[in-house]
Amino acid sequence: MATAAVMIYLLFVGVILSAAAAALPPSPSTSLITAILSTLGFQDLSTAVAAANISGATPTTIFAPTDSSLLTCPSCSVPLLLQEHSIHGLYPFQFLRRLAFGTKIESVAADRCLTVTASSANVFINGVEITKPDYFNNGLIIVHALQGFVSHLSPTSCSVESMTSLSFLPQPPSTAALFNRRLMLKDGMGWLRTNGYSILALAMRVNYSSLSGLKNLTLFAIDDESIFIDGGGSGAYLAELGFHIVPNRLLTAAELVALPRGTMFPTMIGGRNLMVTRAGDGGPLAPTMINYVKVKRFDLVVNKRIVVHGVPTPFRRVNLPAM
Numbered sequence: 001m002a003t004a005a006v007m008i009y010l011l012f013v014g015v016i017l018s019a020a021a022a023a024l025p026p027s028p029s030t031s032l033i034t035a036i037l038s039t040l041g042f043q044d045l046s047t048a049v050a051a052a053n054i055s056g057a058t059p060t061t062i063f064a065p066t067d068s069s070l071l072t073c074p075s076c077s078v079p080l081l082l083q084e085h086s087i088h089g090l091y092p093f094q095f096l097r098r099l100a101f102g103t104k105i106e107s108v109a110a111d112r113c114l115t116v117t118a119s120s121a122n123v124f125i126n127g128v129e130i131t132k133p134d135y136f137n138n139g140l141i142i143v144h145a146l147q148g149f150v151s152h153l154s155p156t157s158c159s160v161e162s163m164t165s166l167s168f169l170p171q172p173p174s175t176a177a178l179f180n181r182r183l184m185l186k187d188g189m190g191w192l193r194t195n196g197y198s199i200l201a202l203a204m205r206v207n208y209s210s211l212s213g214l215k216n217l218t219l220f221a222i223d224d225e226s227i228f229i230d231g232g233g234s235g236a237y238l239a240e241l242g243f244h245i246v247p248n249r250l251l252t253a254a255e256l257v258a259l260p261r262g263t264m265f266p267t268m269i270g271g272r273n274l275m276v277t278r279a280g281d282g283g284p285l286a287p288t289m290i291n292y293v294k295v296k297r298f299d300l301v302v303n304k305r306i307v308v309h310g311v312p313t314p315f316r317r318v319n320l321p322a323m
């Protein structure tokens with residue numbers, strides 16, 4: 001109930017601030033984050049938003065230390081702490097829980113990375129527990145509350161000593177062609193990240209090593225808004241991401257709509273195939289369906305390495321004849 005009240009109040013604040021923004025030129029998005037943090041009770045952190053230049057204009061996740069946690073580091077700079085505890089992109093709690101132990105995520109502060117360690121139920125950010133997961137989430141800003149001892153991140157916090165870093169590992173290109181293929185995969189992921197498919201792009205980064213080994217692939221994508229629609233939806237899609245990837249095939253819209261009903265493709269999950277359950281013409285009246293899910297948006301990304309189409313829900317498991 002209290003959370004609902006906070007949400008309604010924040011919507012109200014959002015409306016007021018949008019109205020104010022129309023009249024006042026300076027940075028409405030930092031004011032919105034200030035209002036969100038202060039409403040949630042992070043008074044000290046909220047005063048540092050403008051100085052930290054944290055903008056709510058792009059998807060951002062903030063690991064917010066409580067006021068009493070900030071007191072554990074009297075010599076710390078609060079704006080710098082806020083930058084170090086903010087990351088680009090949306091990282092809901094369920095996603096953080098599934099990250100490999102010790103995963104590093106680049107923070108907004110230059111050359112500083114946060115380390116995520118999860119136990120069965122709890123997630124720790126640089127060793128500090130998330131005590132209020134998903135305390136706020138409006139689809140653009142996520143706030144998780146942290147309670148514990150905080151300190152500044154070290155200059156070596158991003159150094160890649162494990163394979164679990166979320167940063168792209170610099171890979172020595174053995175040939176120019178291989179290097180170009182990697183760039184094209186990254187281009188595709190970059191497009192997804194900035195066009196409403198940021199959670200998918202993140203999952204691809206986490207699994208980059210298995211994807212970068214493929215010469216080409218076709219991916220069926222679910223956008224950030226739809227990924228959480230039916231509760232466990234995101235879990236189902238991300239856990240079975242491989243079921244939505246056809247390896248070693250570049251199926252553009254033109255090819256996809258030309259396929260007859262019953263055409264099957266292997267996916268990255270061994271033994272789990274996809275099938276064209278309805279041949280379509282690409283239009284809304286005769287949609288192409290795969291495993292009984294409509295292909296909603298064709299050719300979101302097309303390059304020599306990756307083709308991406310949009311689907312509204314994860315593919316259903318259906319009993320398909322053996323290939």
Ligand SMILES: *[C@@H]1O[C@H](CO)[C@@H](O)[C@H](O)[C@H]1NC(C)=O
Pocket residue numbers: 053055
């Ligand atoms: C604040 O952030 C914006 C957008 O990220 C950037 O263009 C600007 O240079 C930053 N300003 C400062 C003072 O860091």
Ligand SMILES: *[C@@H]1O[C@H](CO)[C@@H](O)[C@H](O)[C@H]1NC(C)=O
Pocket residue numbers: 203204206207210238239240241242
């Ligand atoms: C990464 O790939 C493995 C198998 O290669 C899979 O089990 C896991 O669910 C994938 N993780 C994500 C976040 O997609």
Ligand SMILES: *[C@@H]1O[C@H](CO)[C@@H](O)[C@H](O)[C@H]1NC(C)=O
Pocket residue numbers: 215216248249250304
């Ligand atoms: C995609 O990769 C497969 C397997 O390496 C290859 O046979 C095929 O020619 C590639 N398709 C395109 C269009 O490059």
